[in-house]
Amino acid sequence: MAVEFDVKGSRTSEYRFLPEQLDVQPEMNGRHDLPDMLTEKQAFLANIEENRVRNATTPMDDAYNLQRLINVYQMTEQEAADSYRASVAWVKGRLALIEATPEVEAQIRAGKIKGPAAKAVAKLSKEHQVKLAKVAAEKGKLTPADIQKETGKAPKPEAPKPSVNLLDLADKLARMVVDEDQSIDKVIEAARAYLKARGV
Numbered sequence: 001m002a003v004e005f006d007v008k009g010s011r012t013s014e015y016r017f018l019p020e021q022l023d024v025q026p027e028m029n030g031r032h033d034l035p036d037m038l039t040e041k042q043a044f045l046a047n048i049e050e051n052r053v054r055n056a057t058t059p060m061d062d063a064y065n066l067q068r069l070i071n072v073y074q075m076t077e078q079e080a081a082d083s084y085r086a087s088v089a090w091v092k093g094r095l096a097l098i099e100a101t102p103e104v105e106a107q108i109r110a111g112k113i114k115g116p117a118a119k120a121v122a123k124l125s126k127e128h129q130v131k132l133a134k135v136a137a138e139k140g141k142l143t144p145a146d147i148q149k150e151t152g153k154a155p156k157p158e159a160p161k162p163s164v165n166l167l168d169l170a171d172k173l174a175r176m177v178v179d180e181d182q183s184i185d186k187v188i189e190a191a192r193a194y195l196k197a198r199g200v
Helices: 040-054 059-071 077-084 088-099 102-109 115-122 126-139 144-151 166-178 184-197
Strands: none
Touching: 040 059, 040 077, 059 077, 059 088, 059 102, 077 088, 088 115, 102 115, 102 126, 115 126, 115 144, 126 144
16 A cells, blocks of 8 residues: 555545645655655655645645754755745744644634734743634634733734735846846746845
């Protein structure tokens, strides 16, 4: 059998496991020749990208995947951010979620604790987290007012993302391809640099 399970999971028409429970063992794939084009790190990065494209990952999925990239594959926060096409601040925000209690983690996975509230709650004492997880479960969401009522402090609002003029970006990239005869890789690199410089 190519897949062995020794953790709890649920089964509908598909198997469902948390990313941090997966242990990839390529030798169990039934092939006689292991693919030599992907290292374990490259395979994990490809798996992350495929999961994010096919089915939106939860903030907790991202947190555990980022933790593995940094702790197991020795990536820097910047390298991890680049692999997610995100900022280092975004990576740090996701990593902060690892401090969440199981109750809060369940509510984050369920989409009942979101955004700045998730980061704010994960930084609180276990007692506050458990109480706020109950509030989120009962109300279906957690608001800054709920956090303030429990702790006496409201979470800091997220800074608004800088706006990007997509028409300017598209025009600049099109000119690079036509006028400067740049390869698509150079155009993609320029687009990433443009967005990164604007904090996107």
